Amino acid sequence: MRSLPDASVDLVFADPPYNLQLGGDLNRPDGSHVDAVTDEWDRFDSFKAYDDFTRAWLAEAKRILKPDGALWVIGSYHNIFRVGAILQDLGFWILNDVVWRKANPMPNFKGTRFTNAHETLIWASQGEKAKYHFNYRAMKTLNDELQMRSDWVLPICGGQERLKEDGHKVHPTQKPEALLYRVLLATTERGDVVLDPFFGTGTTGAVAKRLGRQWIGCEREGLYREAALKRIEKELPLDESALATMQSRKSAPKVAFGALVENGMIQPGTEIFDKKRRWVATVRADGSLAYGKQTGSIHGLGKELQGAPSCNGWTFWHYESGGEVKPIDAARQLYLLATED
Amino acid sequence: MRSLPDASVDLVFADPPYNLQLGGDLNRPDGSHVDAVTDEWDRFDSFKAYDDFTRAWLAEAKRILKPDGALWVIGSYHNIFRVGAILQDLGFWILNDVVWRKANPMPNFKGTRFTNAHETLIWASQGEKAKYHFNYRAMKTLNDELQMRSDWVLPICGGQERLKEDGHKVHPTQKPEALLYRVLLATTERGDVVLDPFFGTGTTGAVAKRLGRQWIGCEREGLYREAALKRIEKELPLDESALATMQSRKSAPKVAFGALVENGMIQPGTEIFDKKRRWVATVRADGSLAYGKQTGSIHGLGKELQGAPSCNGWTFWHYESGGEVKPIDAARQLYLLATED
């Protein structure tokens, strides 16, 4: 970070070590062993050592950020209060704290506390009077025409998305792409420079590339760096029309199509079409659709194209998945199953 | 607080001033005025002043709490990071941070940030090795037989519950009773003493009285004190049977497996086995088990055979009764029913 010039970066996203301070081993009720975060990089001798470390990287972040840049940090109760207090002391101005509510957290196996089911993000500007960027419309569209709230329900990173090597996870704390997707879509513009000082396996870089943002990553561990570069190499940027986000008010769909897009079930840029393929529309990053110069929600655009008094976009639009044509409602059903509380 | 003796209180619940630092007036899009927290008690000149104030009351709380007592604090992003860091510095040990997810938050009228839809609570014990109380079973029951998570969805305080005087709310930040209900049910026992150093209009006292807990409140403002006393006066304690909660096994009387054998519920010579019948062991007259040349207690032998770090013999071993296969724990339950006072 020290090598970067002053005021050169639009956004810093940081996922620093949490300083977990774990004790002995932990076993599940069935006797199996829990694979804990015991890496050297998460060990600090004291709160003071952790505070010094935190103050140092936050001060650098503040120097590198443009005057209208912003900072995101993610953490758990082990570290987030210290991080939050220090960034306030350094002059950052907190805009929101955001809670990532995990759809599928690890249970508390011993029944000793509440299930630790969330992590906390802090979003802060350079100072009380500083400007910052917030794509209000894109967030509202993504959230089914309701204001995006400060609590986000997202699954943890697993399945195909989780990087593995010989069947073992490459990084113990890989973050879900959907989280970064929302952060970058909410608080950066196309072409912005995003810095991640704890790059790990490069989730920030991968999502930045996909969304047409530039990225810089700092990572000490060579293994993580290699995995990150390989991963980002494979990532394809979305094209122009998919990246255009909604600018004007549209009718309110009943279910958030945007959630499917954010979640990756429907990729931005996907072409969806009516059953007879009379119209083929492109899905955009915020869940809106584009058909030539016409744009709108899945319902609104379907209605306009048909000249009908109304349209249920969920059954009108179809997509191809595994050589099969399905209504997008099928994706919603899958999503509902996956995220039901 | 200074007048209270050392180690005299079981739980502290604190809802301190949030140090909101609101700038000018806030108006809704329709021009109406938002009734914000601008009271004198919420004004602090600097972070330092707020930190000093926080350190002072937290240190008193630590002194007054019993060694196995616990602390709850609620706050927003304006103050919670400072409070959390300071309580860690004072030696409190964070057990969970809990997110109160508001079902009906105030929208962000200007569309400049995410809707501020949650507040954060911290639950902490007296120290890393300190004991604390957690009614795991009661929480699990309350949550439909799933572990209670660290994110709680509760409506804000309104309607009949909101205290009003001449149509104006008596206190600007009255907390919902459901929140205190869950806090007290989770971390106190009947008869425990609960202290609220920022009593306000007495939500803590009202719920404590209802749940059969004793309460102490500190409140500077006479108006709030009056409203609180009047409110708590009207509150009726729940009766004995309504207060009963699901108890954990820990608090049930212990039964030795030998007692079941002695009692004749499990005959010596009975063959018991794991669910998949990989191992079949014989019950001996003293309540120990034999498997070939290996012998041991229900727990010890189960542990050895599986090569597991530990084993609950009550659920691991099964027996046949009336053509049905049951865990031996079923016999213990019968025994407990038969020997109850």
Place this chain on the structure above:
DNA sequence: AGCTTCCTTGAATCGGGTC
């Protein structure tokens, strides 16, 4: 092929009493 069942796993500060 499609459905069911089983197994694995995830940023976790994860016992208590007696000798």
Place this chain on the structure above:
DNA sequence: CGACCCGATTCAAGGAAGC
């Protein structure tokens, strides 16, 4: 303070295996 023993304790998702 350590050793030892008793015995309490898990949810959702994904992938593999079986039917």
